[in-house]
């Protein structure tokens with residue numbers, strides 16, 4: 288069992304449904320907890336992808352889209368300061384703040400093999416599917432002189448096959464996550480390119 292295994296599958300309280308941090312509060316938390324701008328950018332990118340997916344693909348209402356966005360924005364908030372307790376710290380912080388249980392469980396399920404929490408609803412499955420791929424695509428943009436401009440799916444897939452490129456990106460997680468949703472790798476890559484390229 289991983290030391291980061293959360294050892295539980297229930298998060299937050301149903302009584303807190305609908306209780307969300309404002310985006311301003313979430314950014315304040317990130318600025319306090321995450322000195323590394325690149326990691327903050329990663330979370331903003333995952334948040335943009337999550338929000339766009341909720342609206343475009345799930346036809347989510349504003350409140351639901353905000354939940355998706357918030358989970359993306361905070362999912363790695365404790366990674367930099369508490370690497371050994373990553374996920375547990377932010378989950379407990381959001382429970383302390385009485386945040387909506389969907390947001391907390393979504394964050395807890397963004398790495399099932401590490402945190403021991405299976406993604407349940409679509410929101411959980413999408414953060415799992417978007418997280419690593421978003422990181423790889425951003426790493427690819429940084430090595431291209433033109434950044435995101437003209438980036439093609441086939442270029443991303445080539446990097447994905449190169450195990451030494453962005454070696455920290457777990458390819459097995461990407462395959463596992465894709466097996467849980469009905470979207471192809473090509474479509475997901477294109478969606479991420481379209482939705483995170485303008486995030487700054």
Ligand SMILES: [Fe+2]
Pocket residue numbers: 329333362363418419
């Ligand atoms: Fe992440």
